[in-house]
Amino acid sequence: MTTLLIAFGLLFVLMCFRVPVAISIGLSAMLAVAAELGWKVFPVSAQVMVDGVNSFVLIAAPFFMLAGEIMNRGGLTRRIFRLANALVGRLPGGLGQVNVMASMLFAGMTGSAISDAVGLGAMEIEAMRERGYDRKLSAAITAASSVIGPMIPPSVPMVIYGALAGVSIGSLFLAGLVPGILMGVALMITVAIYAKLGYCPREEKVGRAEIFGALRAALPSLALPLIVVGGIYSGFFTPTEAAVVATAYAGVLAMLYREISPSDYVGILIRVGSATGALFLIVAATALLGWIVTRSGVMIEVALWLGANVSSQFELLLMVVALCLVVGLFMEPIAALVLLVPILLPAVKILQIDLVHFGIVVILSLMIGLLTPPVGLILFVVARIAEISIQQMIKAIAPFLLTLIVVLLILTAFPAVVLVLPRLAYGLPLW
Amino acid sequence: MWNTLKSHVTSALAASLLVILFAAILAQIILRAVGHPFIWAEEFSVVGFIWLVFTGAAVAYQRTEHLDVDLLHVAMSKRLGAGRMVFWDGAILLLQLVFLSVFGIGLVIMTRQTWSASMGALEGFKYGWIYLGVLVAIIICAGIVAKRLLHAIRHMASGARS
Numbered sequence: 001m002t003t004l005l006i007a008f009g010l011l012f013v014l015m016c017f018r019v020p021v022a023i024s025i026g027l028s029a030m031l032a033v034a035a036e037l038g039w040k041v042f043p044v045s046a047q048v049m050v051d052g053v054n055s056f057v058l059i060a061a062p063f064f065m066l067a068g069e070i071m072n073r074g075g076l077t078r079r080i081f082r083l084a085n086a087l088v089g090r091l092p093g094g095l096g097q098v099n100v101m102a103s104m105l106f107a108g109m110t111g112s113a114i115s116d117a118v119g120l121g122a123m124e125i126e127a128m129r130e131r132g133y134d135r136k137l138s139a140a141i142t143a144a145s146s147v148i149g150p151m152i153p154p155s156v157p158m159v160i161y162g163a164l165a166g167v168s169i170g171s172l173f174l175a176g177l178v179p180g181i182l183m184g185v186a187l188m189i190t191v192a193i194y195a196k197l198g199y200c201p202r203e204e205k206v207g208r209a210e211i212f213g214a215l216r217a218a219l220p221s222l223a224l225p226l227i228v229v230g231g232i233y234s235g236f237f238t239p240t241e242a243a244v245v246a247t248a249y250a251g252v253l254a255m256l257y258r259e260i261s262p263s264d265y266v267g268i269l270i271r272v273g274s275a276t277g278a279l280f281l282i283v284a285a286t287a288l289l290g291w292i293v294t295r296s297g298v299m300i301e302v303a304l305w306l307g308a309n310v311s312s313q314f315e316l317l318l319m320v321v322a323l324c325l326v327v328g329l330f331m332e333p334i335a336a337l338v339l340l341v342p343i344l345l346p347a348v349k350i351l352q353i354d355l356v357h358f359g360i361v362v363i364l365s366l367m368i369g370l371l372t373p374p375v376g377l378i379l380f381v382v383a384r385i386a387e388i389s390i391q392q393m394i395k396a397i398a399p400f401l402l403t404l405i406v407v408l409l410i411l412t413a414f415p416a417v418v419l420v421l422p423r424l425a426y427g428l429p430l431w
Numbered sequence: 432m433w434n435t436l437k438s439h440v441t442s443a444l445a446a447s448l449l450v451i452l453f454a455a456i457l458a459q460i461i462l463r464a465v466g467h468p469f470i471w472a473e474e475f476s477v478v479g480f481i482w483l484v485f486t487g488a489a490v491a492y493q494r495t496e497h498l499d500v501d502l503l504h505v506a507m508s509k510r511l512g513a514g515r516m517v518f519w520d521g522a523i524l525l526l527q528l529v530f531l532s533v534f535g536i537g538l539v540i541m542t543r544q545t546w547s548a549s550m551g552a553l554e555g556f557k558y559g560w561i562y563l564g565v566l567v568a569i570i571i572c573a574g575i576v577a578k579r580l581l582h583a584i585r586h587m588a589s590g591a592r593s
């Protein structure tokens with residue numbers, strides 16, 4: 001146990017000192033393994049880290065990223081923004097509402113919060129700045145709405161959770177839809193409150209012709225999540241195959257729109273290759289840390305402690321939410337997911353909590369960590385795009401963070417909200 | 432030679448692996464639909480993915496895209512100045528080299544141990560080849576880090592002389 005505590009201490013020190021996250025996790029885990037097993041640290045590190053990415057299901061992640069990147073470069077982002085503007089631009093909050101709606105629509109293409117923040121962020125913040133919106137408010141809405149990305153299918157964190165917990169990714173994708181929409185609606189209400197307080201300029205009403213024109217232009221890209229979820233649900237393809245089909249579909253659309261040249265594809269492939277390496281090196285290193293945590297018997301102790309002290313499913317889920325929000329402050333979400341899920345799973349199974357509900361709650365709790373310092377990646381990315389300081393960004397995002405936490409608590413307390421679609425789809429009773 | 436390897440071959444390899452994976456999985460869907468499934472497609476894809484992850488990690492090293500938390504670093508560089516921060520950056524690179532070395536030595540051991548072990552559906556393909564592929568990617572990562580470390584050391588030395 002002492003070795004583990006030292007390893008976790010080292011992990012946070014290394015991360016604070018700007019050692020890359022994957023290397024910080026890997027080095028701390030190697031130290032713990034060396035303390036336990038001596039020279040065997042060499043073969044164990046290699047075997048466990050390679051095994052950590054030895055999964056067919058995980059291959060879905062780079063292809064969802066690839067599909068999103070092709071969509072983004074192929075002019076789809078612009079079409080989605082136009083559609084969002086036509087649909088909700090006239091509501092109180094104008095471009096703030098458009099920002100949230102565009103994130104909800106874009107979420108059906110990328111499945112990653114960071115892709116959303118980077119892909120749409122620059123365009124949204126620039127458009128809002130031109131219309132006279134406060135830069136801090138634009139940045140806060142952009143950052144908060146990007147967290148919808150991993151909730152609406154397809155979703156990279158759901159693929160990873162599904163592989164870790166042995167849960168149907170099709171069910172997870174269906175389960176994420178209602179929470180994603182709920183998050184969007186809650187953020188739109190928050191924007192409307194800002195508009196009532198006089199922070200947002202009023203936008204002009206859009207004609208019916210523009211709404212239909214924008215819908216026609218964006219419709220092919222909106223079909224992508226339907227193809228993914230429909231294909232998996234009908235049993236026609238596995239999640240990994242669905243990701244490849246999504247990529248092929250994105251490629252065909254981009255070809256039809258003629259906005260990507262062959263040389264652009266090379267750049268896209270290299271960028272996705274790099275992103276895959278950066279993301280899954282974290283997964284591999286966390287697998288090693290998880291291995292040594294498992295070996296130490298912490299999982300059994302945690303399960304026994306929770307069994308003795310927690311009496312209801314809700315109580316356990318609340319503790320999980322609190323734990324994930326705290327861990328999310330200091331750890332990259334995917335690393336936290338790979339580390340925490342195997343530790344918490346035995347206790348969750350003992351209390352017979354639905355693993356799909358648990359997955360959605362854990363993923364959202366950890367994704368909120370992307371908006372909180374000191375490791376809130378989206379906070380930094382969006383602050384840089386909006387050219388504001390981190391302190392300004394933290395202050396501006398606080399109300400939106402509160403909104404997301406309220407949604408998280410609703411999802412935690414009412415499993416039916418999360419499970420309604422998978423249960424309907426698989427013909428199970430709703431309650 | 433090293434620069435060519437660093438800037439083009441690794442990126443080309445990662446991009447090619449993505450294309451190969453895409454083609455293999457798409458072929459699997461199509462062939463299964465017409466009643467002729469690939470029995471080895473899944474294992475082949477997993478091997479390709481493992482290589483993609485670590486080759487991609489090398490590309491991320493080239494492009495300095497590995498995720499890090501720079502809050503303290505940025506704050507300190509304002510106070511200490513670029514000259515002193517070279518020591519800090521050198522220490523970060525050294526730690527990365529330690530990680531890559533431990534991993535690399537482990538990969539050599541695992542390659543030797545599994546060199547003759549065959550995979551299930553992929554006839555003739557040895558487990559050792561998976562580790563060998565990862566080892567090549569990790570050597571490239573280590574090369575990139577070592578080059579940056581040498582650059583930092585030279586910078587420190589020239590700073591000390593002046």
